[in-house]
Amino acid sequence: MREIFKVNGLQIGLLVIAVLAILIVLLAVFSPRTFVRGFMRPILEILYRKRVVGLENLPQDRGYVIASNHVSWIDGILLLWMLPKNVRFVVDGANFNSRIAGYLGRAFDTILMYSGPKSIGRALKTAREGLSNGDVIGIFPEGTITRTGQLQAFKPGIQKILKGTNAAIMPVWLEGMWGSVFSFSGGKFFFKWPTQFRRTLTLYIGPPLEGDTPLEQVRSQVQSLGARATIEQRDQFPTLARRVIRVWRKKGSKIQCADSMGTEVTGRELLIRVLALRRVLRRDVLDRDESTVAILLPPSVGGVATNIALTMDRRVTANLNYTVSSTVMNHCIHDAGIKHVLTSEKFLSKLDLQLDADVVLLESLKDKVTKWDKAIAFIQAVLLPAAVLDRVLGLHKVDKDD
Template identity: 40%
Template sequence: NIAASNFIVFSFILGSSGLYYVLREFVGLTPTMVFLGCGLVTVPIAVIVFRLIPKETVRCLFWLMFRVLYKVRVFGSEHIPATGGGLLVCNHVSWLDGILLILNSERPVRMIAWAEYVSTGVSGWLARLYGTIPIRPEDGPRAIVTALNTAKAAIKNGELVCIFAEGGITRTGQLQPFQRGLLRIIDGTDAPVIPTYLDELWGSIFSHRDGKIFWKRPRMWPYPVTIVFGEHLKNPDNVNEVRQAVETLGVKASIMRRNHELIPARMFLRKCRAARSRLKIADSSGQELTGGKTLIGTLAIKRVLERLWLKSDEKNVGILLPPSNGGLLANMAVTISGRVSVNLNYTLSDKDIRYCIAESGIRHVITSRRFLEKKPVEFDPATQIIFLEDVKEKMTGADKALSAIAAHAVPLCILERWLGLTRIKPTDLMTIIFSSGSTGQPKGVMLSHHNISSNISSGDQLFQIKRTDVILGVLPFFHSFGHTLMMWLPMNVDCAAVYHFNPLDARTVGELALKYKATIIAATPTFLKSYLKRCDKEQFAHLDLAIVGAEKLPQTLADEFNAKFGVIPTEGYGCTELSPLAAANVPDHRSQGITQVGTKLGTVGRAVPNVCAKIVDADSFVELGNNKPGLLLIGGPNVMQGYLNNPAKTAEVIRDGYWYNTGDIAEIDDDGFIKITGRLSRFSKIAGEMVPHIRIEEELARIVEVPGSDEVEIKLAVTSVPDEKKGERLIVLHKPLPKSVDEVLKELGQCHLPNLWIPSADSFLEVASIPLLGTGKLDLKGIKDQALNAFGPAAPGVSS
């Protein structure tokens, strides 16, 4: 075959050379005229080819154009059946989704599309050419049924059909609920459902990111697109099963493309250069740095650290600094040096801090004298301390000059190689964050570069970060949310960040928000309540996104915050092991004729892009499906690598490579919204019944709340101790109450709670303060210890 092909090709070349010689020497044509004549001759040939094979010709033209505009990677094409009918069910992200699928499928695909867009003009001609099945919802149920029956007939005839089961393009970036029509199509056909996922298209010019389509600059060129075809589903019971399969493909898509992505450190270099003369970071000390100065400072600190302190074999570096410019620059310097940052929790005891240092094998800790004056720490003598003040003092003119040249003049490709960033793999360890230790000793959570970059991508897609945004960071960098979404996210996208070290200092937070026109803030409900009481409306005038986590958001607080500042707090969900973001509510989308729900109060929202959630039985791990309470598992590229030096504990919580056992009890509704109903460790088994502590806490907090009070501290907590008769006994730790225990119990009895959920009067213990962690969350271990000391087997009963 090869020999025959070469013979034919070279024969034509020889013949063409002879023709060219004759036309030039005997006819007298110039080379320009010869080539023009050849071109004109091909016109009728092209017309004939187009008339004979129009579909293939148009497909070839589109393929050539899209090869220039898009860089498409396809995975799982072997799942497309070679023969016979099938139904592709795909997420819908942009206006070009259908064309991309047609061009990248090995077999012809008939699309189901809204008739209004495929009935007239060129689009109508193309739709008829490729057998597109128009659907007209505005014509009523009969028209819809007709379209679905047409699709079913096509599948029975051995054709491939594709439906975008969400019923429209996503306006929020999240996977929308699936419509039931897909089940009608496959009913009685015995054809497979092929889950399909289009990844990376959110943010392209044909998506609805930023609330507009087309009129925005391409983020990159050629634009990357990943298409994943999944394993067949046979006779799915419901649309949620299909949606789960498509959502899971989003996880696989992110994992499959990770080797093609830039790690956060490389993105940091690019975004600093892009903001060379624009504000990039500021803090409450008054220091402001542009992107250029941020990069220069990072490179200069790296030079000094490596010259004077950090050895080449030193992998993990401790950082003990609050949210500030200095804290950020120290983190950036450690990371671009190829080392692992370990932000130490300064709210822990000295003993626990020393434990974290020893567990991580840390030799040096970067901090500042000014910080240690406010928060003294007794380090182990073997630990060497690097003070930022000393780094600044040891920084020479050469350090600054060379760093400035590298930041502004050296090409990025050379700078990255010089820094060694091109040798770092996405799966390499980037940071160790110690969990808060709410139930015991802190655990070191190991997060890779891809863990962090995937979570940054999810947050950027979900919250639609703009160049004009200013993030107000008040969460500490030892907190996973503060580390990933308050520090690394603004360093990897086009926005600015402003930091303050004390989230409860509402006065300063308000002043910073006003001065820098902050548009995004992340906080706990406790912090929000403080801002609600002590910040003026004008200070949050530019705020349009308030992200809330760590605690359940009370509905009354959300309503009051919205009434004063005009912003509905967005409740999200995550944990250190998930890098941390896993789910979030987003503002609803409403436009002419289209409404997409992004928020359901009382839930933590839908899974973020490229992350999936499912509910399983807590004992058997059998999947339960929607609208049934059970154990929440989260799967995604954001799932940690594991616990530091603890493979046994890692194996307990990570299943099948990327499913993390959250330990939370939740349920998922048909729209994909997750409602947390409790934590497995925050349930008591009393007389064989599961009793949720959080539900009781919510009712008690409402009963003891004083109207108009400025108090923002947590006033009570529910825990349990062993009980010989019923298995466990509920205990309520509380600060001084405005009502007697009897009055509280009387009102609690009117809340329609089961009798088993009502603590006895002698189970209330008054304490000076409720044990809390540095993140503001309940210290469950400390609460449990106090209860056991007072009510345990060796302690006498205590009553208020």
């Protein structure tokens, strides 16, 4: 009898594994939400850091609709991970036709909406019933993933869901996913190298809005949360001048600037011109302690080059509104402490302005650009490593709040 019941360590291990496998299968079948959360949470914890701001704004006494920006393919999964209650998203049913997607949808009571009017009606009815029962309904009012990282126009679906309910609208902003492989940064999804590991994701939750709040105001509240996110996350953004150097170098032979007058320049050409202009302005026009310089130019290649040249010289550019009167413009010039206004003779001749500052015509600077200026500008733009060029121009001293 002892021989019959004698087992070794390997058999015990296999038995434990078999029992665990059975329990996992039972959990996956009878409690899919717990199973999926238990599977996904450690993966998300490894890939991302999360921070939630405004959790206290979530209502405890009624249902509400989460209205969020939409930056990536996994925004819904991330919101389910970051919010304390289950979110029943209203989604395009065509994206959930596969077995895995269908299983995930059922696990979280996702509301599938297809293109037919009957399906849309059923989805709206289900969402309203959920709100009446205190559920959290999720929707991306933009209707699609942003291609630019910016908030798009809102579609009226959220108002249709809220019709006849006393539910609140919760504006939220998910910050940190633009630039990931799941976003459209770089002009494509998925097939690109990730730019960060363990991104910090921050979910900003605004105060609740009443269900009859106009759509434009809902969007405005979401946008304001995005503005707050940008301010608080500004450490992650490069300064303009340093970013321009790297982008124009990378796109060296491709057109990077064009205007309505037919001027087109590549990244390399524009960077060389900007660096040469910076040298001339610094040497022949501007005082060393002159921090703010005005620009009076229309939207043009010249306007871009002048703005960037001054920025690379660590000066503040003040672009003057050429549609106002001389009195208003001179008031602005006085308030900003401006000494020089950079403009073009051709453009200024079309305006009837009398300016209380030294007017510098950019056409007059062409003869002051020496061969040495061009040679140094070429070396800086093409040959010098970007990090070294940053230090040569003093851009490493520029603070994010300058």
